[in-house]
Amino acid sequence: MAASLNFMFRDDMHIYYAAADTEYNALGPNTYMYFDHLRWAGANSLKTFDFGRSKRGTGVFEFKRHWNTTMRELPYELVLIRRKELPNFSPANPKFDLAIRLWRMVPLWLTRLIGPKLIRLFP
Numbered sequence: 001m002a003a004s005l006n007f008m009f010r011d012d013m014h015i016y017y018a019a020a021d022t023e024y025n026a027l028g029p030n031t032y033m034y035f036d037h038l039r040w041a042g043a044n045s046l047k048t049f050d051f052g053r054s055k056r057g058t059g060v061f062e063f064k065r066h067w068n069t070t071m072r073e074l075p076y077e078l079v080l081i082r083r084k085e086l087p088n089f090s091p092a093n094p095k096f097d098l099a100i101r102l103w104r105m106v107p108l109w110l111t112r113l114i115g116p117k118l119i120r121l122f123p
Helices: 021-029 029-043 059-065 094-105 108-121
Strands: 001-008 012-020 048-050
Touching: 012 021, 012 029, 021 029, 029 048, 029 094
Parallel strands: 012 048
Antiparallel strands: 001 012
């Protein structure tokens, strides 16, 4: 139902990638998986469990926050070559509202057919 790839470094456990089958969301596989990771990390004398980055205001951020985590800023450093400002490719960008609403109306079979080809066009 859920799986993750984790790395241990010194006294820390880092989540690299985690995913769960949405078909089983009602059973809470993510919650159990993270609980088990924390239990295992403690039993193996690890000092830190790193949930990884997430953007404020997202569901992923709220999921991680409810574990009583200590938040810290992890700023990105970017160098702009030709642009004057950073592009905003976030789905929360209002410029994408219409495209997102239209995509939600596309039949699932069609999204599965064209989605993998379209996603290559986005950074």
